[in-house]
Amino acid sequence: MKANVGTLDRGLRIAAGLILIGLSLSGVIGLWGWIGVVPxxxxxxxxxxxxxxxxxxxxxxxxH
Structure with missing residues (x-):
């Protein structure tokens, strides 16, 4: 498995995933928020x- 996700992309994915999971845990969004595990x-x-x-x-x- 060679890395194919760059620094900016990586940071955005981690932030989006944590936000989705956090919103799901707090009840703001439903269970579909656990899709944040993927990013x-x-x-x-x-x-x-x-x-x-x-x-x-x-x-x-x-x-190269």
């Missing part, structure tokens, strides 16, 4: 399977 995990691991399938890479240090 949180992809941000923490710096790897997105969808990016691999689409050939995308937002990492600054791309292999």
């Amino acid at each position: 949180l995990a992809t941000g923490l691991f710096s790897f997105c399977p969808a990016y691999s399938l689409l050939g995308l890479n937002t990492c600054r240090n791309r292999p």
Whole structure:
């Protein structure tokens, strides 16, 4: 698994995931807020399977 999620992308994913989970836990949104686990995990691991399938890479240090 090579990292394919860059720094800015990673930060946004982690923030979005935590916000969705927090809103779900506080009852502002329903159980669907737990979908925030997906961007949180992809941000923490710096790897997105969808990016691999689409050939995308937002990492600054791309292999040559």
